[in-house]
Amino acid sequence: MSARKNTAMHTRRMLALLPYLKQGSTLKLSDLAASVGATVAEVAADLTALSYCGVPPFTPDEMIDLAIDDDTVTVYVAPPALDRPVRLAPREARALVAALEAAGYAADDPLVGKLLSAASAELDPAELAATLRAGDASAPVAGIYALLAEAIESGTKVRIGYFSAGSGVHSERVICPYALANERGAWYVNAHCESAGEVRTFRLDRIRDAENTGEHFERPAAVSASITPGGEGLPLAVLRLSPVARHTEERDWPGAAFNMKENGAVFAEVPYSSATWVARRVAAGLGTIDAIETEEVRAAVREVAQGALGQLGCPES
Amino acid sequence: MSDPGERLVNLALFLAKTPRFVSAEELRAERLGYPDDQDDAAFLRMFERDKEALRAAGIAIEVDEYESYRIDRAGTFATAVTLSAEETATVRTAVAALATDEAFPFAEDLTIALAKLGQGAPAPVAVATALADEDPRAQGSSAAVAAEGIAARKLLTFDYTNARGESRLHEVAPYGIFFREGRWYLAGLDTSIGEIRVYALKRAERVRMNPLQPKTPDFERPDWFAVADYSLHPFQYGAEPFEAVVRFSAEDAWRAPRLAGGTGEIEVQPDGTALWRVQAADARGLAAWCVEHGPGVVPLEPQAVVDTFRMGLQEVLARHER
Numbered sequence: 001m002s003a004r005k006n007t008a009m010h011t012r013r014m015l016a017l018l019p020y021l022k023q024g025s026t027l028k029l030s031d032l033a034a035s036v037g038a039t040v041a042e043v044a045a046d047l048t049a050l051s052y053c054g055v056p057p058f059t060p061d062e063m064i065d066l067a068i069d070d071d072t073v074t075v076y077v078a079p080p081a082l083d084r085p086v087r088l089a090p091r092e093a094r095a096l097v098a099a100l101e102a103a104g105y106a107a108d109d110p111l112v113g114k115l116l117s118a119a120s121a122e123l124d125p126a127e128l129a130a131t132l133r134a135g136d137a138s139a140p141v142a143g144i145y146a147l148l149a150e151a152i153e154s155g156t157k158v159r160i161g162y163f164s165a166g167s168g169v170h171s172e173r174v175i176c177p178y179a180l181a182n183e184r185g186a187w188y189v190n191a192h193c194e195s196a197g198e199v200r201t202f203r204l205d206r207i208r209d210a211e212n213t214g215e216h217f218e219r220p221a222a223v224s225a226s227i228t229p230g231g232e233g234l235p236l237a238v239l240r241l242s243p244v245a246r247h248t249e250e251r252d253w254p255g256a257a258f259n260m261k262e263n264g265a266v267f268a269e270v271p272y273s274s275a276t277w278v279a280r281r282v283a284a285g286l287g288t289i290d291a292i293e294t295e296e297v298r299a300a301v302r303e304v305a306q307g308a309l310g311q312l313g314c315p316e317s
Numbered sequence: 318m319s320d321p322g323e324r325l326v327n328l329a330l331f332l333a334k335t336p337r338f339v340s341a342e343e344l345r346a347e348r349l350g351y352p353d354d355q356d357d358a359a360f361l362r363m364f365e366r367d368k369e370a371l372r373a374a375g376i377a378i379e380v381d382e383y384e385s386y387r388i389d390r391a392g393t394f395a396t397a398v399t400l401s402a403e404e405t406a407t408v409r410t411a412v413a414a415l416a417t418d419e420a421f422p423f424a425e426d427l428t429i430a431l432a433k434l435g436q437g438a439p440a441p442v443a444v445a446t447a448l449a450d451e452d453p454r455a456q457g458s459s460a461a462v463a464a465e466g467i468a469a470r471k472l473l474t475f476d477y478t479n480a481r482g483e484s485r486l487h488e489v490a491p492y493g494i495f496f497r498e499g500r501w502y503l504a505g506l507d508t509s510i511g512e513i514r515v516y517a518l519k520r521a522e523r524v525r526m527n528p529l530q531p532k533t534p535d536f537e538r539p540d541w542f543a544v545a546d547y548s549l550h551p552f553q554y555g556a557e558p559f560e561a562v563v564r565f566s567a568e569d570a571w572r573a574p575r576l577a578g579g580t581g582e583i584e585v586q587p588d589g590t591a592l593w594r595v596q597a598a599d600a601r602g603l604a605a606w607c608v609e610h611g612p613g614v615v616p617l618e619p620q621a622v623v624d625t626f627r628m629g630l631q632e633v634l635a636r637h638e639r
Contacts, residue, residue, distance in 0.1 A: 007321055007322065008370065008373075009425060010320075010322045011321065011322040011325045011326070011370060011374070012373075012374050012429050013429070013432070014322050014325075014326050015325075015326060015329060015374050015375075015376075016429050016432040016433055017432075018326075035431075035432050035435075036428060036429070036432040037416050037417075037424075037425075037427075037428025037429070037431065037432065038428075046322075049320050049322050049323050049326075050323075050326065052320070052323050053323050053326040053327050053330065054327065054330065055327070055330050055331050055334050056331065056347045056348065056349075058348075079330060080330055080334055081329075081330045081331075081333035081334040082329060082330060082333045084394055084395075085394070085395045085433045085434070085435065086374070086375040086376055086393050086394055086395060086433065087375045087377070087392065087393060087394065087395045087433075088375055088395070088430050088433055088434075089372070089373050089374055089375040089426075091373070091423070091426045091468075092375065092426045092427075092429050092430040092433070093430070094423060094426065094464075094468075095423030095424075095425075095426035095427040095430050096412070096427065096430045096431075096434075098421075098422075098423050098427075099411065099412040099415045099416075099421070099423070099427050100407075100411075100412065102411070102415055102421070102446075102448070102496070103407060103411035103412060103415075105407075111400075111404050111407070114398060114400075114404075115398060115408075115434070118395055118396045118397065118398040119395045119396075119398065119430075119433065119434060120375075129543075129545075130493065130538075130542060130543050130544060131467050131492065131493040131494070131538070131542075131544055132464065132467075132493065132494060132495070132544065133493070133494075133495035133496065133544050133545055133548050134495075134496050135496065141575075142407075145407060145411065146403035146404065146406065146407045147403060149403065149406035149407050149409075149410045149411070149444075150402050150403040150405075150406040152406070152410070153402075153406050153409075153410075154402075163569070163572060168611070168612045168613075170568055178443065179443035179444060179445070180410055180411070180414075180443075180444045180445075181444065181445045181446070181447075182411070182414070182415075182445070182446035182447065182448065183446075183447050183450070183499075184447070184448065184449065184450060184498055184499030185448060185496060185497065185498055185499060186498075187411075190443075205575045206572075206575075208571050208572075246551075246602075246605060251450055251451065251499070280608065280609060280611070281609065282633070282637075283608050283630065283633050284605045284606075284608040284609035285605070285633070286601065286604060286605055286608070286625070286626075286629025286630065286632065286633065287629055287632030287633055287636060290636050290637070291637060298637050301633060301637045302634060302637050302638075302639075304608070304611075304612075305630045305631075305633040305634045305637070306634065307611070307612050308607075308608055308611055308612065308615065308626075308630055309627065309630050309631070309634075311566070311611070311612060311613065311615050312615045312623070312626065312627060
């Protein structure tokens with residue numbers, strides 16, 4: 001970060017910290033640091049600088065008086081003004097709208113409107129909608145996201161209707177949601193599934209509906225927000241991707257090794273926990289991707305293709 | 318005084334504490350931190366920058382007919398926001414997590430926004446975001462510059478390597494940015510060809526904004542431009558658009574709006590199935606999309622897509638015989 005940018009953030013943080021400094025309060029530096037998105041060292045520097053600030057005639061009662069002691073700060077004289085939050089600047093409002101969009105909230109969602117009307121007067125929502133789209137449009141899951149986020153905080157079980165892309169099956173499950181994760185714009189929840197008896201990852205846009213059961217659960221001490229399965233111990237599918245195939249990038253096949261080439265074709269070794277997931281992508285290649293191994297995946301490819309042809313009302317082969 | 322932040326905070330506090338309009342000279346005389354040995358011109362330049370900085374921080378400064386200043390209190394202070402438990406949880410998890418995601422181009426502004434809303438404290442739940450898996454920092458940084466160019470209406474230049482591996486310098490009037498499946502894209506008018514193009518920012522290097530006359534726009538964005546029109550499904554890119562119909566089975570009809578992502582029109586039929594009428598431009602791409610998002614998703618029209626779907630799957634079966 002440039003020196004000028006550092007100074008600008010330092011100033012913005014100092015101004016944002018002012019409403020937190022209530023007379024007589026003792027605050028943890030780590031909490032303040034988290035509140036303004038800074039390190040403890042940065043927030044300590046911000047507070048030190050604030051202790052030199054005030055209004056004329058800069059007598060002790062007109063200056064911010066605080067003392068930093070190890071990991072806390074005690075406020076003896078509060079700021080003489082600006083003791084309540086100021087509105088969001090347009091660029092801050094833009095950041096908030098973009099973040100909410102990334103969480104699945106459309107720009108015209110009531111939550112976005114509520115936050116902006118209270119916090120920002122200057123943002124032109126129409127201008128922003130015309131120029132910025134930070135959310136993945138294929139995942140309008142705001143309501144489900146909000147319900148799961150609250151259930152995680154309150155430790156309550158949730159009943160979901162779920163479509164598994166791996167098996168192609170719709171099911172009802174009760175889950176204990178542990179953590180949320182976003183990967184490439186799609187939201188997932190890591191949860192203990194009572195039906196499966198183990199921790200599973202559910203993609204939010206495949207949750208048909210969700211309902212808080214009101215029943216509480218104990219969250220394990222160690223909770224992971226990672227959704228990337230370990231590749232160790234998983235069977236390997238060997239695929240041949242023709243030069244005209246789609247899905248030929250490593251990001252399309254998580255954990256895959258692309259290490260062989262022959263006549264322009266790429267061979268990929270793909271670790272898999274669901275043969276049907278691999279098979280569906282192979283079938284979507286419409287003849288440009290071959291599953292060489294395993295026989296389990298080849299059988300799944302046949303099943304996916306036959307099923308799709310059947311749904312079209314075609315002879316299956 | 319060595320810390321410009323202290324001078325700006327002093328200025329903000331003084332303006333907030335003083336109800337009347339105050340001239341620049343009075344402010345200078347209050348010893349808020351402006352150097353004593355500064356000449357008038359240098360002071361006025363610094364004062365202009367300070368006003369801009371305070372406005373950028375959300376402090377509304379009014380000016381009267383005598384070029385004196387005071388804080389617009391209604392425009393400066395936020396009103397209280399009451400959020401439900403679910404809304405609070407949303408802001409504390411997703412939004413707070415994005416503030417530390419390198420691929421999110423507005424992370425710094427977001428941290429300040431959360432601090433102002435009093436929602437910046439760490440969420441008591443595990444949440445992680447990884448918006449981009451390819452060069453997240455570079456994509457986030459390029460998207461941030463592009464967003465600045467869009468807001469200021471300044472031209473951007475960047476080196477771009479297309480899918481065929483060809484690289485050249487582009488000059489673009491940036492109209493909008495969008496995020497899709499882990500990548501940031503820029504839509505804008507390429508000045509060398511006079512057409513709107515979409516650029517994957519992961520393929521752009523050294524994205525920079527025209528530094529000349531920063532307060533004077535270089536271009537006007539057309540009124541009709543909407544970035545959503547450029548955030549397309551893969552099968553919607555192509556030279557010859559056509560209308561297609563995709564059928565979702567009754568069991569899968571609820572997935573139609575999720576997968577359509579706001580494009581086209583969805584009609585639920587009396588038998589519970591859903592028909593999605595959507596503009597497409599790539600028959601093979603649409604057929605592949607239907608297979609990938611199945612079961613329960615098949616093309617109905619046009620016949621070319623149905624044929625591609627059927628023949629492609631028959632080819633798949635032939636290549637995977639026992």
